Amino acid sequence: MKFIDDNFDDYFEGNAPKKRVKAPYVETEEEREERELNETTIERRSNKKRISLIIGSLVLLFFLFFLVRCQYFNPEVHTTKGVVVDVVLKGTVFKTYECTFNEIDEQSPNGIVKKEFKFSVTNDSIAKTLNELKQTNIPIQIHYREYRSSLPWRGDTKFVADSISTQLPIEYVNTIDRTKITK
16 A cells, blocks of 8 residues: 555665665775875975974974073182171072172272172071171171072072071171171
């Protein structure tokens, strides 16, 4: 029994259309050679990517060389004698103490020469001692390293003090009564 017009094929009555069987695809010799060539070759990066990669690696190598050269290559070691003038804590990210120092010339008649020497201190205990000695006019000797250039974590100058020595014991320096000292 058919409810729709006669052109309708009823699949339940065995009138289903037959599936078409495709003939297998046979590739030509040229297509096979092109496919094999594409499978065996490695895709190359574009020129823009290659150039940017080379420039980026050169910049990184230059930065690392500069950083290592400034940080570790043979700093010169010096000492100087003088009087501490000022100690200031500076820096936004890397906090270091920046100090000003009047050098003493042993050969001049009054001893003190108004030659200012600026250096950085990264050690808190040395900076505390220098701050204690700031207004006392007690001569001290500073042992410092001179690097090729300054780096942010070492301070604003290329001179970094790593030890100090006074003729007075440090325990006495920290207990000085500044009201009795005259300039």
